[in-house]
Amino acid sequence: MTSADLVQRLGxxxxxxFFPVTAYGADGSVDLDTYRAHVRQGVAAGAAAVFAxxxxxxxxxxxxxxxxxxxxxxxxxxxxxxxxxxxxxYGTALAVRYAGLAEAAGxxxxxxxxxxxxxxxxxxxxxxxxxxAAATALPVIVYQRDNAVFTPETVVELARTEGIIGLKxxxxxxxxxxxxxxxxxxxxxxxxxxxxxxxxxxxxxxxYLAIGVPLYSSAVxxxxxxIALAFHRALIDGxxxxxxxxxxxxxxxxxxxxxxxxxxxxxxxxxGVRMRGLxxxxxxxxxxxxxxxxxxxxxxxxxxxxxxxxxxx
Numbered sequence: 199m200t201s202a203d204l205v206q207r208l209g210x211x212x213x214x215x216f217f218p219v220t221a222y223g224a225d226g227s228v229d230l231d232t233y234r235a236h237v238r239q240g241v242a243a244g245a246a247a248v249f250a251x252x253x254x255x256x257x258x259x260x261x262x263x264x265x266x267x268x269x270x271x272x273x274x275x276x277x278x279x280x281x282x283x284x285x286x287x288y289g290t291a292l293a294v295r296y297a298g299l300a301e302a303a304g305x306x307x308x309x310x311x312x313x314x315x316x317x318x319x320x321x322x323x324x325x326x327x328x329x330x331a332a333a334t335a336l337p338v339i340v341y342q343r344d345n346a347v348f349t350p351e352t353v354v355e356l357a358r359t360e361g362i363i364g365l366k367x368x369x370x371x372x373x374x375x376x377x378x379x380x381x382x383x384x385x386x387x388x389x390x391x392x393x394x395x396x397x398x399x400x401x402x403x404x405x406y407l408a409i410g411v412p413l414y415s416s417a418v419x420x421x422x423x424x425i426a427l428a429f430h431r432a433l434i435d436g437x438x439x440x441x442x443x444x445x446x447x448x449x450x451x452x453x454x455x456x457x458x459x460x461x462x463x464x465x466x467x468x469x470g471v472r473m474r475g476l477x478x479x480x481x482x483x484x485x486x487x488x489x490x491x492x493x494x495x496x497x498x499x500x501x502x503x504x505x506x507x508x509x510x511x
Contacts, residue, residue, distance in 0.1 A: 199281060199306040201337040201363050203282035205389045205467070206365075207281050210500075211246035214426045217254040219468050220268060222479030228264045230271050232478055234482050236420075236471065236473035237275040243423035246280045248387055248457075252309050253368075254417050254464055257285040259482040266299040270329050283339065290326050297334040307337040310364065312346035320352045325447060329359035341395060343368030350374075357386040365390030366415070379410045380459025391394035398464035400429050401445065401453050417463065418452070421470030425503045428510075448503035461485040469493050470500060 199207075201328035206217075218240055221232035225324055229253060237248060238242060250272040251257045260268065268299050269284045276282055284300035286308045287292050297308055313326055325345060331338045338361055347369055348356070356362050367375055375392075382390050391413060394406040406414065419426035432440035456462045465481045465488050473496070482486050488496070 199337075201361060204281055204283075204307050204337045204354050205363050205391060208247060208413065209389060210390060211413065212431050213244035213246040214419040214423075215247050215249060215413065216240040216419050217243035217249045217252050217415050217417055218272070219301050219420055219464070219471055219478050220251065220255045220260065221263075221477075222482065224479070225447075226479075226482070228260075230267060232476065233268060234271050234275050234477055236478060237272050237374070240419065240423065241276055241279055241396060241478070243419070244413065244427055245280060245419065247283060248276055248304070249283045249309055249415065250285070252285040252311075252465055254415075254420065255285065256485070257287065257311060258480060259485075260271035262295065262299055265296060266303050269300050269305050270303035281306040283307040283309050285311055286313040286330070288328050293326070293330045294333040297330060297336060297338075301334055301336050304410060305336060307339065307363075308334065309330045310338050310340045312341060313346050315345075317345045318489075320349055321395075323348065323351055324355055327356060327362065328359050331359055334361070337363045338351065339364040339366055339391065339393065341366045341368060343395065346373075348378070350377045353378045354381050354385045357382045357388075357390045363389075366392065366395040367399075368395040370396050372409060375411060376407070376409045383410075398449060398453050398456060400426070402424060403433060404441065417467045418449075418470075420467050421474050422500055422503060423508060428507055429478075442508055443510070444503070447506045448499060451502070455492060455499065458492060459486075459488055462488060466492070466496060469496055473497060473500065 218236050221229040223229040252271050270281050282305050284305040286296035392411040394414035403414050416426045431446050
């Protein structure tokens, strides 16, 4: 898939962007059969794209061999119906290696995670992502978060780089994002993509949409696809009453619970997937499982979310 093709297919999504969790068996090894079932269910539920082995998919915890196997499984299960974008990261050499593995596995694009450990200057960050983009035929989406935070000038240079098609924001600085969107629009007119990549992005998507960031990741889609779809549809249709009802009754309580534990942006999602009947196993260390009381609260929040959908019918 060319950069233009991926931009076109992601530009106006028909449904949420699906970030599947990675399934593990009882012995802790990757469970590809369950992972395949998880991907199939998401595509059947209406996902517009599959982002395999990214943050929710515990990219940090996978060996290169596991990573390639999972990306290949996602590609096979989607069978071209929706694009598959794979994570890639660490230092430049390893990021290039993961890009090669994703390309060999048939992925349609890459989500470039922040470099490992170091806090680099703008010049070094730009060189890192440019070298990564030059080393692969896959279109690259750069993920801004943690130790990879960009000035508007740097994002302009990223947008000018062949193969880099978008920026996903996991920082949450709306002033910075508005300046980035404005600078790229002014200096590099075209179809550069922007994504809201904050945990539980629905909670902030009204604000992101207002500054020109229409796309967002949906971890909730992993375990409550009907709720995620209803929110996405309401957002696209301008149905503010439904958006507010789901924000107040489901998303805000979920976000408040997520904030009660480090790593809950992943482990609560996996708990939700297990709760809905698919045994995807526990998270790998250094992440940890949510406590029993928090799992009970999660079940109540999910039940409340589905009740809100029924009330709206």
